[in-house]
Every structure is written in structure tokens, then in C-alpha cells.
Amino acid sequence: MSSRSAPHTTRLSDLHGGRSLMSRRVFRAAAAILGECTDAGLSMSALADRARVAPAAVSAQFPSIDAVLAELYLHRVSSLPLVVDPERCVAARVSGQLRAVTLVMADEPTLAAACSRALLRADDPAVLCARDRIGAEVQRRIAAALGTGAWPEVQDTLETVFWGALLQVQSRAIDYREMANRLDTMLSLILPDTAL
Template sequence: MSSEVAVSVSAQPGPAPRNRRQEETFRRVLAAGLEMLRETSYADLTVRAVAARAKVAPATAYTYFSSKNHLIAEVYLDLMQQVEYYTDVNDSTGVRVEKALRSMVLMVADEPEVAAACTTALLSGNDPAVRAVRDRIGAEIHRRIKAAVGPGADPRTPAALEMTFFGALVNAGSGAFTYHQIADRLSYVVGLIVGEGR
């Protein structure tokens, strides 16, 4: 018998499927974007510079990323998709949820340039491409929280945890708290929401 909670995840609409070569090019540009974010500021990053780093034509990069903010949003989504799921039923709901939220918050905690650029890009205007990626990021976060909470939970619990998580990110992104401080504060809030003492 598995010690993992069963997770039902519906597919979130995303971009049209890419063939292998297109996916390799997309990944190369995405990796170059992350490398540049680690080395430079949001203001200095351009799609053209990322294209040069990835050794592709600027027009090719613009095929996949309509703007700098779109590229950065995709970088954040890619990082989020690498965050572990916490579903071990040997852990309490509170422990699973705390691990899930902590890992998502700390994903960019030690990379201030990446964190700042992602915050700026994701909160930027009404760019339809960024909005679509934001929706996919929200779906990724929802899946991880729902998986950590487990089946049969009151549907208000994951909703409250998501609102808490997004509020925590805004606080960290604004500089009110560090990502590490926010991760520590979330432990207390998780206990309140899932009803387990901390």
C-alpha cells in the first residue's frame, strides 16, 4: 500500500504543444533567461540579450516569449514546476502543508535578483501572455496545496491556504519581510487554518 495521498489533477490549458526541436529551443532560451536574471537586474535584461546568450535569433526568442515580462513569468513557472509535492500520509496534514508552502516560498529566497524580477514581471500590467502564465502558476500552486491537504478536506481549507500563500508572496516581494521570515510565519498560519497546534 502506498503512503502517498491520491492526487487528481486536471490539466491546465497552456501553450500549444511544441515538437522536440521547438521544446529544446524554448528550454534553451528559458535557461539563458534564468542565467541572466542571476547575473543582472530586471532593468538590464532584454529578450534580445537572452536570445544572444541562448545562441538563437531574436525573432526565434520572440516566437516563444512576447516580452521580457512574459519570459520572466515563464522562468518562475518553470521553477514552480520543479517544487516537490508533499503527500506522505505518514506526515500530518499540517506538516505536509507547511512543507509545501515553505518550499514554494523559499524557491527564490536565496536569489534576490530572480525574486525581484519575478515579482515585477508577475505584477506587471495586463499583458495577456503574462496573465496566461500567472493563471498556470496559480494552477501549479493550487495543485501542490491541494495535494498536501489531501482528499476529503473542506474546500475552504485549500482556498484559505492559497490566499495566505499569495499574501505572503506579496509581503516578501514588497520587502516587508524576507522570504525566510515569511516561510517561518507561514508555519503559525498553517496551524490555524488546518486546526493543528504549532
């Protein structure tokens, strides 16, 4: 028997969470290296040494440093919990999802900057693939937060606002935390009938 006081929450499974142990070790190594210095110290051999795996294994899994960084960002985003509470208003649900993705690397500015630069590459097929998957993950999170029956134009608008906000962060115009707060204001304009 269910209770009315306990809201029904929806948990969606992680579509990209099946990373190999080697991949996770490489991601941890990249984060550690970038936590200690600039991305100038990041190389395939440095990653292999830090992750304690063979350089050939890293190169077989990731064709470039930028591919490592793009996949690392995808891994971080897809590892975030996706819990949708239908008792909360739509704007609050969307805010929760976008805030989580916005702040995923807020405490690691060097890593965040390196991942952003990598994701802007247009000439690396592995990066393009990871970027498409990141876009699909953000789209999935917004759709889950909006719920069924949302207009596609609203979803498109929210995605555009989100990616534009991240681009502003990358231009160093604003930091991640301030942008997360600004996104709440933007959401209240796009979804005006609900309060955050």
C-alpha cells in the same frame, strides 16, 4: 506484499514540465543575466545571445520579457517535486508544499524581484495566462497536501494566506526564508488540530 513501516507516498506528475529545450535555454539565460546585474540588462536580444538562439525564435515563443519571466517562474514552481506522505499530519504536508514554492527563488533575489514585477502585470495576455497556471499549480499542491475531504473554504484560506505572504515578501517587508517560517505559524492557526 506491502510493509506497514513503509508509508505510501503519492507522487503527482508535473503538468507543465514539457518545456522545449529552447525555452529552458532562455530561462537559464535570464537567470544568468539577472544573477550578474539588474533587470535593466535584460532584453530579448540579450536573452537570445546568452541562450545562443535566434532572436526571432525567442520572440516567437515569448511575446515579451515579462512573459519570459512569468513562464520562468511557472517552470520553476512546476518543476518542484510533489511528494505527499500520508503519514505526516496535514499541516506538515501543506507546510512542505508552501515552503517549497516560497523558497523556489530565495537564493536569487534579483531574479525573484524581476519575476514578481512581471507577474503583477495586468496588460500582457501571456503573463496573465502564466499567472493563472501558477495559481492552478499552487492550488494543486495545496489540494494534494490537504487530501480528500478537505473543506473548499480551508483550501481557499490557505491560498489567500500564501499569496498574501508572497506579496509581503515582494514589498520587501520580509525575506523568503522568514516568510516560510511565518507561514508555518499561520498554518498552525488555520489547521490547529495538527502539529507541524
